[in-house]
Amino acid sequence: MFDLEGYGPLLLQGAKLTIYVGVCSMVIAIGIGLIGVLGQLSKSPVVRFLVNTYTTVVRGIPELVLILLVYYGVPTLIQDVSAMLGHQVYVSLDPFISGTATIGFIYGAFSTEVFRGAYLAVPKGQIEAARACGMSGALTFRRITLPQMMRYALPGLGNVWMVLIKATALISVIQLPELMRSADIASRNTRKPFTFFFVASLIYLAITIISNIVQQWAEKRASRGVRSA
């Protein structure tokens, strides 16, 4: 259908890296989300304030600005601070690590909100029953709340994943050779920008469609214990 002039494998490699970056960022985002929701439920007002600041501030800043801030800003900040302390160091970040960490950090804020909604959806009686059986707070969370929360969190997490996988395209700005960057390289060399960016967009579309199918399957499986009317 499209003449890729031998750049097909490059695009596929890029697609693989895109999925890899997406999965790694999603794992980080879920981890941060779980820590975040524990923080929001904390008795300490300082912890609650910190978590709320994190979710509101991060959701107010464009991803691109944060990616640039982490990739270019953090190394210079470390260099400036160490120069003030009298050490000359040279720091540079790996695009993969800083990109994945930034995307994970941003979507951690979104998944915190997803988990908060899910936590509130778990009936209070379940937690009371667990406490009555003698489970401690941490054990209740692990055995009772977390497994039930996951079912309510699945649709929200699915949405976070859909937005996240598209956001990984921005990491191409810091030269990580994922799908977008590969398409860019191919289009520059062949002078066929439309062909390559269109093929890249179709690959993203395919990822979205497959994710959709997996999400529907997962939601169905997660609620197999629920009686339907």
Place this chain on the structure above:
Amino acid sequence: MEIIIQSLPRLLSGSLVTIQITALSVFIGFCMAIPLAILRVSANKMLSLPVYAFTFYFRGTPLLVQIFLIYYGSGQFQVFLHSVGLWSLFQSAWFCAILSLTLNTAAYSTEIFRGGIQGVPAGEIEAARACGMSGMRLYKRIVIPRAIRIAWPAYTNEVIFLLQASSLVSIITVMDITGVAREIAARSFAFYEVYVFAALLYIIVVYGVLWVFKRIESHLNAYLRMEITG
């Protein structure tokens, strides 16, 4: 800090560009989304399927790809675009930025307003029909105003997303907040100061827009407020 103070005028003019691009795309996108949403809920597959294909493509692919497709991709059709006299438009980064942001937000907004239209209670439509309204008049007087009220909170989110997504136009050389910040940072090496300040500007604009949209929301729902204060 000196760098921030020195480049403050440029960063502020960048904020104006960000607001201008977002406002224009949101306005055109809104005007496209309402008719598209009506077509999207149509029982006629010939009308609803093309709209579904449009929203599916633009919601399923990253905005960056769409911007590159329009800005760089148009170069592949230079001869054709030249012959119809549109080439000079596609050479302008500003035009391509507006075009891609508009199409993107139109796709998301169409689905949001579709949800709104489908959320209009059936009883209200039946009542309107009983009063003798049908077709255009029914939509204009009953369905659309109600659908906009239902969809407004979700639409507010979409506008905030678009405002943040507009930072991507800096990649195709438009000088918005991010574009100005990137240039100043690259020249002065004051990366974290400049980007943190840019982030701050975005937060201010985001909360400004949120405030405006909440005002519109309370204006739209004024009839509910009357009921409470009685």
